[in-house]
Amino acid sequence: MAEAKTHELVVSVSPHIRGKETVGRIMWTVNLSLLPAFIMSVYYFGPRAVYVTGLCIVASVLFEHAFQVSLKKKTTIGDGSAFLTGLLLGLNLPASSPFFIPIIGSFIAIVITKLLFGGLGYNIFNPALIGRAFLLISFPKLLTTWTEPTAKFIDMDAKTTATPLGILKEEGLVRLMEVFGSKTELYKSLFMGSTAGSLGETSAIALLIGAALLLARGYITWHIPVSYVATVGALAWVFGGEGLFTGDPLIHILSGSLILGAFFMATDYVSGPTVRKGQLIYGIGCGAITMLIRLKGGFPEGVMFAILLMNCFAPLIDRAVKPDLFGAVKEQKK
Amino acid sequence: MAKMATFDRGIHPEYNKELASGKTITDAKLPQRVVVPVSQHIGAPAQPEVSIGDEVKRGQVIGSTSGFVSSPVHSSLSGKVITIADFPSTAGKMVQSIVIESDGKDEAVTFNEHPDYMNLGPDEIKNMIKEAGIVGMGGAAFPTNVKLSPPKEKKIDAVIINGAECEPYLTADHRLMVEHPKEVVEGLKIIMKSLGVHEGHIGIEVNKPDAIEAMSDVVSGEENITVWPLEIKYPQGAEKMLIRAVKGREVPSKGLPMDVGVVVQNVGTALAVYDAVRHGKPLIERVVTITGNGIREPANMNIRIGTLMSEVVEQCGGLVEGAVKVIAGGPMMGFAQWTLDVPVVKGTSGILVMTESEYVTSDDYTACIRCGSCIDVCPMGLNPSMLSILSEKEFFEEAKDYNLFDCFECGSCAFVCPSKRPMVQFIRLAKSQVKP
Numbered sequence: 001m002a003e004a005k006t007h008e009l010v011v012s013v014s015p016h017i018r019g020k021e022t023v024g025r026i027m028w029t030v031n032l033s034l035l036p037a038f039i040m041s042v043y044y045f046g047p048r049a050v051y052v053t054g055l056c057i058v059a060s061v062l063f064e065h066a067f068q069v070s071l072k073k074k075t076t077i078g079d080g081s082a083f084l085t086g087l088l089l090g091l092n093l094p095a096s097s098p099f100f101i102p103i104i105g106s107f108i109a110i111v112i113t114k115l116l117f118g119g120l121g122y123n124i125f126n127p128a129l130i131g132r133a134f135l136l137i138s139f140p141k142l143l144t145t146w147t148e149p150t151a152k153f154i155d156m157d158a159k160t161t162a163t164p165l166g167i168l169k170e171e172g173l174v175r176l177m178e179v180f181g182s183k184t185e186l187y188k189s190l191f192m193g194s195t196a197g198s199l200g201e202t203s204a205i206a207l208l209i210g211a212a213l214l215l216a217r218g219y220i221t222w223h224i225p226v227s228y229v230a231t232v233g234a235l236a237w238v239f240g241g242e243g244l245f246t247g248d249p250l251i252h253i254l255s256g257s258l259i260l261g262a263f264f265m266a267t268d269y270v271s272g273p274t275v276r277k278g279q280l281i282y283g284i285g286c287g288a289i290t291m292l293i294r295l296k297g298g299f300p301e302g303v304m305f306a307i308l309l310m311n312c313f314a315p316l317i318d319r320a321v322k323p324d325l326f327g328a329v330k331e332q333k334k
Numbered sequence: 335m336a337k338m339a340t341f342d343r344g345i346h347p348e349y350n351k352e353l354a355s356g357k358t359i360t361d362a363k364l365p366q367r368v369v370v371p372v373s374q375h376i377g378a379p380a381q382p383e384v385s386i387g388d389e390v391k392r393g394q395v396i397g398s399t400s401g402f403v404s405s406p407v408h409s410s411l412s413g414k415v416i417t418i419a420d421f422p423s424t425a426g427k428m429v430q431s432i433v434i435e436s437d438g439k440d441e442a443v444t445f446n447e448h449p450d451y452m453n454l455g456p457d458e459i460k461n462m463i464k465e466a467g468i469v470g471m472g473g474a475a476f477p478t479n480v481k482l483s484p485p486k487e488k489k490i491d492a493v494i495i496n497g498a499e500c501e502p503y504l505t506a507d508h509r510l511m512v513e514h515p516k517e518v519v520e521g522l523k524i525i526m527k528s529l530g531v532h533e534g535h536i537g538i539e540v541n542k543p544d545a546i547e548a549m550s551d552v553v554s555g556e557e558n559i560t561v562w563p564l565e566i567k568y569p570q571g572a573e574k575m576l577i578r579a580v581k582g583r584e585v586p587s588k589g590l591p592m593d594v595g596v597v598v599q600n601v602g603t604a605l606a607v608y609d610a611v612r613h614g615k616p617l618i619e620r621v622v623t624i625t626g627n628g629i630r631e632p633a634n635m636n637i638r639i640g641t642l643m644s645e646v647v648e649q650c651g652g653l654v655e656g657a658v659k660v661i662a663g664g665p666m667m668g669f670a671q672w673t674l675d676v677p678v679v680k681g682t683s684g685i686l687v688m689t690e691s692e693y694v695t696s697d698d699y700t701a702c703i704r705c706g707s708c709i710d711v712c713p714m715g716l717n718p719s720m721l722s723i724l725s726e727k728e729f730f731e732e733a734k735d736y737n738l739f740d741c742f743e744c745g746s747c748a749f750v751c752p753s754k755r756p757m758v759q760f761i762r763l764a765k766s767q768v769k770p
Contacts (some may be wrong), residue, residue, distance in 0.1 A: 327584045
């Protein structure tokens with residue numbers, strides 16, 4: 001007995017074993033899942049993709065570190081979430097963004113949207129999207145100057161052009177067909193990513209490869225992306241054409257930042273609802289607002305505002321929609 | 335094998351059962367003394383029936399019941415009562431306990447054998463179970479005779495023996511089913527008889543194929559008893575989950591198994607019932623799994639109630655260097671002990687010793703990132719994320735809107751939480767601050 005007493009025993013609350021999942025592992029995996037999209041952005045937009053995205057990442061990480069160190073808090077840059085915010089912000093910017101755009105955007109995203117609200121877990125809005133929304137409103141010209149996706153590794157001055165959604169909005173479907181030659185060519189370009197647009201949004205295939213990784217790991221579920229994309233597709237089909245039920249859903253699904261938004265930004269844990277059934281409502285809401293803006297609003301693209309607006313509803317959805325309680329059905333029957 | 339029965343959600347921890355699953359049950363050495371708490375069960379504590387200096391025999395009642403939901407306690411050896419005082423218990427509280435020093439003779443009182451036990455009436459059986467001090471041996475320790483006496487309006491049509499043993503590491507029930515399948519089944523039949531029920535089930539997780547085989551062999555001639563291979567998933571052995579798996583019935587929120595006509599009893603309890611009714615033996619010993627990487631020689635031991643853990647640990651070769659945590663029960667729902675001088679009681683299914691390298695902590699937990707993992711695994715269909723946040727911010731009343739009291743603290747949410755939040759702690763805190 002005396003021998004046993006020499007041991008110092010630790011008392012803590014159950015459970016006494018834990019799974020291996022950590023916030024860091026999740027965040028770094030999401031970063032990794034965006035690698036294909038980043039590679040495609042470099043392929044199409046050249047060194048400027050590295051420059052803009054890299055600047056966003058460095059600025060985001062530094063802002064977070066500096067803020068926390070200056071407030072004598074523990075730095076959390078190791079968890080990969082500041083890196084992710086920077087990466088997402090970068091992939092949502094045009095290739096031609098001058099240096100101050102990533103820096104201001106990162107400041108708004110990290111310091112204002114995330115840290116001032118209490119840091120990871122407490123932010124109401126998706127930090128990268130608030131950063132981008134701030135930039136779009138403050139520097140509308142710079143944020144809508146699109147370069148052609150023809151990587152020029154030496155010549156930094158690429159020709160400016162319009163995004164497919166921009167053409168669709170300003171000049172119509174006929175003009176869009178003229179630009180790309182045929183519908184098949186248009187789909188192909190949208191799928192591969194050889195269109196103008198934000199750095200990481202153009203290549204649907206690259207984004208879907210990354211999304212597949214997240215789905216396989218269980219880090220995201222189908223609920224938000226599928227309900228979001230399906231709503232956009234359905235509304236595009238019904239209202240997107242000359243008459244009702246004549247629209248082309250595929251153009252709307254593949255263009256703009258819908259794939260990036262539906263799989264990587266609307267699925268942001270902190271700013272979205274947690275209950276799966278509620279996530280369906282959230283996804284449908286995102287889709288409806290996106291199409292409202294695309295078809296009736298002043299901007300050609302509505303993904304960013306749609307997700308931010310639905311962020312506001314996330315807490316309400318979590319209150320209204322609860323998981324199916326075990327034994328609840330029978331209780332009502334009594 | 336047909337599609338395995340199970341419930342929705344749940345988790346898949348590492349089971350680590352191989353440490354002890356092959357160890358045959360051995361009898362622990364007769365302890366020098368036993369510390370028998372008067373309250374080893376849910377309900378009113380027993381009243382001491384002996385005084386300091388009294389000579390007692392093995393099986394003698396030393397604490398009698400003091401109410402309907404209560405259970406007597408018996409001396410687990412022969413010797414002298416040396417003190418009656420408050421001692422630490424496995425649940426962390428000080429509990430009045432009767433300390434008996436062994437005289438080394440291990441003399442027993444006369445037990446009333448009943449070779450014709452299947453001819454006994456329900457009330458006789460229930461009374462014997464009550465007199466024997468039998469309580470649920472899976473951990474909750476609810477008096478068994480109370481469970482077998484549902485109000486008249488609750489029609490019971492099935493009894494399920496819980497052989498899931500879903501807690502990682504533990505193998506006591508596994509060994510009992512392998513080594514004493516007949517007695518367990520006879521126990522089930524006695525329980526069925528006491529309830530007037532003709533339908534018996536035995537649920538066993540498929541990580542115990544030898545137990546499934548042994549039990550299936552024994553019931554092969556019994557048409558009304560079925561062995562159910564269950565999917566390996568925690569918390570498969572929780573009553574409500576087991577009933578869902580085997581009978582497909584959902585116990586209503588805030589309800590009890592009897593609300594869906596089912597009574598669940600643990601394997602060890604069934605065996606104790608058999609021993610009590612057939613051999614007149616009170617519950618004075620139980621099989622405990624002593625396991626974990628922190629113990630030198632893992633074992634399944636038949637231990638006298640009241641034996642101090644320190645004595646048991648010594649018999650298992652002692653603790654290894656770096657053993658930091660001793661848990662009464664399993665790793666998911668068991669209680670960490672601050673001292674080894676606590677007695678093994680009726681509800682002690684295991685003594686698990688974990689080493690420093692296995693030690694997990696919530697000391698550095700971070701904010702909930704609302705990933706929803708906990709919602710995906712909660713067997714009760716709760717929103718643990720929300721409950722933990724509300725409790726953290728002291729919105730205890732609001733937690734009730736999220737069915738706070740449906741949580742039975744299985745710990746699945748804490749297991750999966752990437753932010754390492756002390757989910758069970760938060761939920762217990764909230765429960766302690768509001769009325770159901």
